[in-house]
Amino acid sequence: MVAFLVANELRQSLHASLDKGESRYVWINEILDPTGGPGYARRLIHPLLPGTEGTLLSTEHRDSSGRQPYKTELEGVLQGSGIFFDYRFPRSRGGPEEDKTTYAALYPPFQWIVASGVYMGDINNAALTAHADIMQEKSRLERWHLLLTLGACLLLFLAIGHALFRQSRTRQRQMRQRMGRLENELEQRGEDRLSMEAIAACLAREILAGKFEPDDNFPREMDLCKRFDASRNRLRNALAQLVGAGLLERTAGRGTLVRPMSEWQLLDPLMSDWISGLEGINPALMREIYAFRLSVEPYVSALAATKANAQDLARLERAFEGMVATANDEQQAAHSEFDVAFHEAIYRATHNLVWAQLGSLLRPSISQLIESSQQAAQQHDQAHHRASLERHRAVMEAIRLRQPDMARTCAERVLETAARDLGFGLDHPRLETPRFST
Structure with a gap:
């Protein structure tokens, strides 16, 4: 059961x-x-x-x-x-x-x-399946082994290449040092050649004047060495300054190219020096400087109206009186200097470290714009010059009376006059400046 x-x-x-x-x-x-x-x-x-x-x-x-x-x-x-x-x-x-x-x-x-x-x-069937799995795993392990072997070989090659590269760099550095010593010896013998700074300034001013367009090929080192009768080392140091200022780009295989204006480091002190000695600035660069001034200076003038002290007002008056005293064709250079000093005094009157230093750095650029504006204004009569002086006076008085909104408006009128003298339109972008209350 x-x-x-x-x-x-x-x-x-x-x-x-x-x-x-x-x-x-x-x-x-x-x-x-x-x-x-x-x-x-x-x-x-x-x-x-x-x-x-x-x-x-x-x-x-x-x-x-x-x-x-x-x-x-x-x-x-x-x-x-x-x-x-x-x-x-x-x-x-x-x-x-x-x-x-x-x-x-x-x-x-x-x-x-x-x-x-x-x-x-x-x-x-089970044996075949197991064999297929084993062979697949073997193949996977072999691939990993191959990858690891290749990786180890690659690391070894990189290590060897790095060692050879460092050895080559060391030899190149030693060679440059020897070449530098030879150049110094030649210079000590009194050979009459341009300094590296002079070569850099000459080339930079040609770019700033618009001689070269963006992405243009820059002359070869050999040609520039012959032009300036300079050593290759000295020329390369000069070109390095232009590269650092954003004017040039040196690319392997393409040579040396002129960079777009948007890449130029206009606040670089070297750029200020190069612009200060420039004759005939690039019109496109002039428009950019004007656009910046139109966007910034009305706000700076309004800020100066709230911050200026007695010393700032005295500085403004001296600059303005200099403009009045030199308002003639014979003293155009001096008039431009007083005009630049007037605008620089407004930047300083903000008592803001950044604005004050920015005004100093941009002094050559502003000077170029003012000089170009005055040269264009020579075709006008004396009434035009007096009107320009009155607009500057209005800015100074608005700052003296602590009227920031009026100072901003008067500064815009000064810049609009400059735009008309230069043949610019008035459609440049500008900052939205706040309204100040006294």
Whole structure:
């Protein structure tokens, strides 16, 4: 009775395992006659062939290969231990027989032979799959090994290249030092050559005057050395100043190019020196300087009206009186100097460190604009010059009376007059200056 109940429980479980799609299963044969022969056992549970459960088995049965699997199984389990044996059995009901290897063992309490097997084809497929996985992993490891080897070689080459590069740089530096010493010796012998600063100033002023367009190729070093009768080292130092000021760009393979005006460092002190000695400034650069003044000076004038002290007002008066005294064609240079001093005094009257220093740095640029404006204004009569002086006076009085809004308006009128003299339009962008309250 116990064996019957256990068999029913196992039958449900084993059938369910095969229903889940598992390729391996367990079957149970109950021994009826240990001596073998027809009817030696009854098929108790077989998930693959449930319709044959309860049928009698014979040790004389042979598979398609001629082997007697039931006889081999019975003899093996009766020896007291399990047995592995091969035979042929269909994979599915009604299908062809395939090679299969099985392990069977005896369960003595119920005289059951419990067995489970694996088809050789599944073993081969599993082996092939495992082999493919191993080969894929091997290939991956080989790729990593190759990458690591290449990386190590690359690092080695970089280390060697870096060492050679440093050695080359050291030799070049030593060569430049020797060339520098030779040049110094030549200079000490009294050869009459332009200084590096003079060469840089000459070349910079040619660019600032508009002789070269943006992205133009600059003359070659060899040609410039011949032009200035200068050594290559001295010329390179001069060009380095122009590169630092944003006027030139030196690119390997392209040579030396003139950079766009937007890249020029106009606040560089060297630029101020170069602009101060310039004759005929680039019109485009002049428009940029004017646009800056139109955007900034009205605000600076309004700020000066709130900050100026007695010394600032005295400085403004002296500059303005100088403008009045030199308002004639014979003293145009002196008049320009007083005009520049007038505007510089407004920057200083803000008592702001940045504005004051900015006014000093931009002095040459402002001077160029003022000189160009006055040269253009020479075609007008004296009434035009007096009107210009009155506009400057209005700015000074607004600052003296601490009227920031009026100072801003008067400064705009001064700059609008300059724009008309230079032939500029009045559509330049400007800062949104705040309204000051007194």
